[in-house]
Amino acid sequence: MDNFLLLAAIMLCVSGMAWLALAMDVHWKQVNSGPLPAQSVRSLRITGYSALFGSLACCLVVDHATMASLVWIMLLAGSALTIAFTLSWRPHWLRVFAVPFARAN
């Protein structure tokens, strides 16, 4: 169960960073052909931050708060690096995160 929750924490953290990156025009354009719809910025940010907090919640369930905070802070760093490198070399992989926000508009 603990491993499952930690895995969820990792996935939520990476997804959160992906959405936060997509909320920026320059990265949105790396992933999608069209420009970033103005209305999507807010929803992308909210989804992104919620995912990051969801990740923190998972960490807190698994470990004592002192340890969970360390795990989460390090996960933020790891996820941001993952997303940055994905944007540099394989931006289309992030399309899956962008689809719902492109279609809605």
Next chain:
Amino acid sequence: MFQNFRLSMAWLHTWFGLVLGFVLMAVFFFGALSVFDREIDRWAVPESRFEPQPMPSFDNLLRPIFEKMQPTKTDIEQFSSRANGPMPEHFDTPVRWGAYTTHRDPVLNIFAGYEVPNAIHHDDAIFTSSTIDPRDGRIFPDDSLKIGSQFFYPLHYSLNFHWMDLGYWIVGFSSLIMLVALVSGVVMHRKFFRELFTFRPNKATQRSALDLHNLTGVVALPFHFFFAFTGLVIFAGIYFPVSHTQLEQLHDQHEIHEAQVTGLPHDRAGIAAPIASVDAMVAEAQRRWAERGMAGDVGFLALSHVGDENGYVSIYRAGTDRVALTGEGIHFKASTGEVLREDPPRTVVANVNEFLTGLHLQHFRHWLLRWLYVLGGLAGCVCIATGFIFFVEKRKRQYVKQGSQNARVVDALAVTTVTGMVLAAVGMLIGNRLLPGTLPAGWPPRGNLEEYIFWGVWVLAMAHAFWRSAPVAQARMNPAWVDQCFALAFLAPVAVVLNWITTGDHLANTISAGYWPVAGLDLALLVVAGLAFIAGRHLRRKTQTESATATNQLGSAEVQHG
């Protein structure tokens, strides 16, 4: 002096970062390796490749070993400057016996301290330590070096430079400067959030190096900041030795006062007394921890004033499940086994201190967090290395015009601290597997030879980097980068193969048996080789394009001239 604050910060960041960056590179890299120091030990000392063990029975196993322990010749030599006259040959009065283990240690570290009758400072004691197999009490030979915990780890905080404790001071000063570099870096960075996810590998080297420098610096900023800061906290006692200088008397008084408060005797009584069953005390301590809802294993066991009426036994719980080292100490009277004291819950200040040191020293059981720490450490290395590259790229053309050799020196030192350092570590592992089990008479101890190999390879890598650095003076790349990447791509798998040949533990074996300490290091070496190969090939292509462009330019210049 500077037009604005940002420019002055840039100056500070550039020059202090450049000078101390070379030290910080080693601190970060060997810090990242130290996260898995115990696992590297398993690889380097094949006899210790078995599962982690709990603290063994004191009465049956540890006590006879402690009773036979004596300081080694080296211990005695090292102490001699702190004694009046010649050192005794035999030490009869043990001050302290201790055994320490963690959830990652198959072997047990034990130490013993003895009174020295002619010591200059009357409280001074001579200490010796040993590593034993906790299953049968077999003692590991003194000369086998635990490369992870006895070499890479101390290299991380002292550079293994012990003359006048200078290594500690250099590392401490560098950490302080690192905090300055972090703050000044944040001030300089114009697009902190806007470029959070930005890395453009296809732009000019100068731009991509700066991108990577910013990226690895910013996303791991909390890690960089906290580790530099907590590193300083851990060694505050060395950097501010007030308790043994200005406040020495107060410190001594405090010890006596503390002894009165805790009821744990400060001095020997001078009356001999037997030692009751320590195993029974351990059982009682574990019962009391379980009662408090924190059942756990023994992390640290120590006997003070051994064999004396005032002797006591301290038993500490291993801090496996929290950000702490050991704790919840329970102290027993050694001669009777009655409980003298249970450590009270810690104060807020002590808790904060424990958290700060614990988060850095990481004795907890959390593999994900361990790996994330390695990632943080390596991100730090990338940040510093790209800082060097940016420095060279930004200035090399200007230096060419001035006919200056500065870029050559910085670039060669960058090669030394990036690929050279990894080569030295890999070289040491290869040396460890190649040296015969028993060395011919007259050779230095095995561990020393391994250390010489490490420093030797590093010096060679440095010489090579300087020797090949001429093209940098013409604003081209140092071919040593390519050479050393390919050397790594070749040597790292050699270490893996040698491990297989000399111990029979090849990857299929260790992975199927789930013996991750050894499998993990082998896999890491293969990853290093793979990355080094990709980097080497990429850089070689780049040098070829560079020289082709240079030839073309030369050719067209000649045509124009003709």
